[in-house]
Amino acid sequence: MATVTLTPTKTPELMLEANSITPDAFAGKNAEQIAKLECREGKTYVTIGDFFTVAGNAGATAAETDIVIAGDCTRVKYIGSKMTAGTVTVNGNADMYVGGWMKGGKIHITGNVDSFCGIAMEGGEILVDGRAQNHVGCAYRGDWRGMRGGTIRIRGDAGNDIGTFMLGGTIIIEGNAFIHVSTHAEGGTVIIKGNVEGRVGGQMVKGTIYVFGEIKFMMPGFKKVDSIELEVDGTKANFDHYIGDLGERHPKSKGKLVFADLYVKA
């Protein structure tokens, strides 16, 4: 394994679109070549070296490359987007689209992230120690094919539109969430350990949601069917089991309609 350390040297005037800060782009390059990789700031082309000092060479492949960003990236977007292997660690905050469309590898952000974290991801892991803004693990706007796999864990709170159009994978919010959880989802799992304002599972076809706290406004399309003891993310508890969204079309399996499941801690 080889570690590349990026140290921020200046704050971008606009936002830095750093699609090239991924183990895949770094693989097989030395520090000097990495510093020359292209990024965008507004409509101008810039390089990684314009904003970071680069120390260390990358591994031969993405899987053998660890990237550490030693500092704050509040204005750096697309960190680790589309990556397939390796790791990225940011000691600080990151901007939008962290790990968007990623297929594998691990991302760890010690601070907060902005919106669209893990958008349309297919695999891998994202861990955020702080808060996330909106659209965690959602689909790209307009698209009906959202997150397909992988795991996103947000230790703090998250905003709205979590797991929109989700097809697979897991999202865990350890704090509270606002509105719109798993809207339109056809699969996947969302676990929220805090409270949710409302609109949980609207137009949901399939998939699972667990809420440990309270849902302030329940969707009218969900119906309670039973209570059940479950172990969710290491916690054993009794849950009220709802199915829904009854206003939505549902596929049949073995002659029976398949509904989405919502479990709320009793």
Next chain:
Amino acid sequence: MSEIHGEILIKGGFIVDPAQKIDGDVGDIAIKDGKIVDKVSNAAKVIDAKGKVVMAGGVDVHSHVAGPKVNVGRLFRPEDKLFKSGVAHAPTRMEMGFSIPSVLKTGYDYARMGYGFVMEAAMPPIHAPHVHEEIHDTPIIDEAALPVFGNNWFVMEYLKKGEVENTAAYIAWLLRVTKGFGVKVVNPGGTAAWAWGMNCLGLEDNVPYFDITPHEIITGLMAANEYLGLPHSIHLHQNDLGNPGNYPVTLASLKLAEGVKTHNKFGREQVMHSTHLQFHSYGGDGWATFCSKAKEVMDYVNKQKNITIDLGCVTLDETTTMTADGPFEHHLHALNHLKWVNVDVEMETAAGVVPYIYDKDVVPNGIQWATGLELALYAKDPMRTFITTDHPNAGPFTRYPRVIKWLMNKKSREAVLASMKKMDKVIDATTIHTLDRELTLYEIAAMTRTGPAKCLGLSSYYGSLKPGMIADVAVYDLNYKNMPSDPEKIESAFLRSAAFVKSGEIVVRDGEVLSHGHKKTVWVNPKMKENPQVKRDIAESFAKDYTVGLTNYPVREYLAPHPFVIDVDVEA
């Protein structure tokens, strides 16, 4: 007519021009002041076409590239632009989208493929100003638009009473005020029935309230079109599109042209153009028994000389369907559950938009792919059979080169078949694997240039390299005498022309756009003497029914600042 000056000589290429029966002879094409001429001076700019094929600029007979329907598609499919919108490099501007490209990308991509004229295939009359704004913003290519008439309340009222002359007067008025080109008919009667939640799937189905049938609408509009003697015939999108077992309706509609005589001064020979025939050539009684009836349909078309068709080939892409066939789009949405837009346009039409993924591993999609290609391979007369994808309905127009590759090369067709998960089922339902025919460059030129130009009544301007024609000339990197064994080279050559001269200006070299060109909007001006009854009916209806006033309805001059008007003297 043209503000372009200068001389160009395209030297030493293999010329392919069905209009002059030239098939691969080596020669030069001389261009002066925007027109093709016999010879030019030594000062002419020379394009070396040695070892390359030279054809007239492409003419697309049917494509949805401008107007409200296309724009709705662009608006509600942001995902169509994701990762597909690179950075602009001067002189071009930013290009976006794949199945519904931005207007700039539309113009550039057609020019890169060597196309000089594109017909916008469905214009809702009340939205004509928007259509013309988008046409004007589409660079390089000349365009025209076909207003839709098949579900228009005036047309149905007149034809119910059998008043062909009044229908013709209304058509003449509408073409003038919308700066339209000809008579488009989409799902005649069916789209009007959609306002009541119904449809017309057969020729004798009654349209609610209007008490008229698709049969009467088609024959009436055909008669009115020939009464006016317009450059183009009626342009028919038939009833029951896209459904298994719809081919008898298709044959019955085509038969309506039997015995109808054409009457025009533009060299057009057909009285009916049947569009995207692939969607209308299906057998079976459900998706399980769905199969291709391309042979049965083409057997009839080959016999019936006063019909032209275009293919509407499925290209196996993720695309966006959009049509003024409102009920069909709702039906499609019920099949694939993707997002759906429906718009009812006052007294004129109703359109829908739904994204669609043609998946090679889904049996009906595989059969559709085969059906479109079979139509072309069974066609006896390439001058009456045109290559289209009903862009973007069966696939984007940027796939024309791929369709050409499949038609010119059996090996590439077999490779697609072999890649299908359920190949055996597709083979059982089609005849594509039995067809050894490989089209020639000469036949491709007829299907993409000379034929469409003739069918549109534009053969004295487009589709040939005769002296006097508008100088749209495409050079493709294909050696006529030594065609590449790798079919991919056919596709790449047609996708990025080696050079494209548009109206006497070099706009593309090696697939790169050099200039925004001098585009024109083509429209038809039928000069018919005033019909007091129709004039009164229009005024009354606008006062009573329309949301806009009669004075605000016409397309203003400034929206089509580069007109190319074709006058038609109506002999009544």
